[in-house]
Amino acid sequence: MDRYSKFEDAPVSSFSIKLSDKYVMCRVCERRCLLKNGEKGYCGNRVNVNGKVHVIGYGLLSAIESRPIEIKPLFHFWPNSTALTFSNWGCNFHCPWCQNYHLSFQVPDIRRQKIYPPAKLVKLALKNGDEGLCASFNEPTTQLEYLVDVFKLAKKEGLYNSIVSNGYMTSEALKALYEAGLDGLNFDIKGCFETYNRFIGALDPMVVFRNARMALDLGVHVEMVYLMITKANDWEECVHWVLKRHVEILGENVPLHINRYYPVWKYHEPSTDIGKLVKTYHVAKEEYNIAYVYLGNIGDWRYESTYCPKCNKPLIMRVGYRVLKYNVTGDNRCPYCGAKIHIVGKYVENKSPIMLF
Numbered sequence: 001m002d003r004y005s006k007f008e009d010a011p012v013s014s015f016s017i018k019l020s021d022k023y024v025m026c027r028v029c030e031r032r033c034l035l036k037n038g039e040k041g042y043c044g045n046r047v048n049v050n051g052k053v054h055v056i057g058y059g060l061l062s063a064i065e066s067r068p069i070e071i072k073p074l075f076h077f078w079p080n081s082t083a084l085t086f087s088n089w090g091c092n093f094h095c096p097w098c099q100n101y102h103l104s105f106q107v108p109d110i111r112r113q114k115i116y117p118p119a120k121l122v123k124l125a126l127k128n129g130d131e132g133l134c135a136s137f138n139e140p141t142t143q144l145e146y147l148v149d150v151f152k153l154a155k156k157e158g159l160y161n162s163i164v165s166n167g168y169m170t171s172e173a174l175k176a177l178y179e180a181g182l183d184g185l186n187f188d189i190k191g192c193f194e195t196y197n198r199f200i201g202a203l204d205p206m207v208v209f210r211n212a213r214m215a216l217d218l219g220v221h222v223e224m225v226y227l228m229i230t231k232a233n234d235w236e237e238c239v240h241w242v243l244k245r246h247v248e249i250l251g252e253n254v255p256l257h258i259n260r261y262y263p264v265w266k267y268h269e270p271s272t273d274i275g276k277l278v279k280t281y282h283v284a285k286e287e288y289n290i291a292y293v294y295l296g297n298i299g300d301w302r303y304e305s306t307y308c309p310k311c312n313k314p315l316i317m318r319v320g321y322r323v324l325k326y327n328v329t330g331d332n333r334c335p336y337c338g339a340k341i342h343i344v345g346k347y348v349e350n351k352s353p354i355m356l357f
């Protein structure tokens, strides 16, 4: 079958529970949508048909592309590798500043879209010479069951599995991804309580930290992104709230990417002030002792590069998400002082020009 002719043809989700004759609850993300018969969930990927939740977005992909892992951004995970990156349709958040609104604000359409089988996706990654896979662009957990099937196959073929997510899944969903072979992830923390309440609909940012902590405890590599948005999460109290939770819950060695926002979609405040970003970079490093802090979307290699947390020597130089210089020993130590540098997976040579020094 390459297409669903009706919702009942789509796979049944095991991440749902029947609460009564009237309602079924989806347990994939912490929205925990209550669905009446015939009703779709907030993300548009799941529908209740006669008491069963069918995943109508299963395998309906919106994009497939090989991309450098640094662009996710994942800077400490399989450096310089490429991941076959894929996405589906819809999202469980509707952020007004979404850069991928053309995917996130569309819902799967079973009449027009075809199923991309998991085995075909894994085969394509191998054919391209990618080291792994990454589910990204929109919120990947909206098609959790597809990820589980893809990740299991990819693991068997020696590929790594990663996701870029808003981190709002249930613990049960995260565990399923881990058990299927999830190796690394990037979670986007949108800000403090006020950001979540005002812009995303009374949701709880602590869920994201809870899940990031759980992933670390399971042995999954974690990096965090904080897109600093003018008047949405850029005031001092909010910034300190995020940095404090990062250190207290995740620790100093989890990389933090502070990214610049640009006006897009329905949000038109001016781009993030560069001075504010640079100040936050220093506060994160010097006041909160976060070992690996980066500024993204500003095109300045000084803030995209990795420095030894002990002797501060530059070790990995990146420009525009390309690795230009890699000077970490084979056992992930600083060649100058011997300090441990937190890197997961192998550095992949010969995928971008390397500057010798």
Ligand code: SF4
Pocket (backbone or CB within 6 Å): 026, 027, 028, 029, 030, 031, 032, 033, 040, 041, 042, 043, 044, 045, 046, 091, 092, 141, 142
């Ligand atoms: S995954 Fe979709 S249907 Fe399920 S709880 Fe989240 S938004 Fe609702």
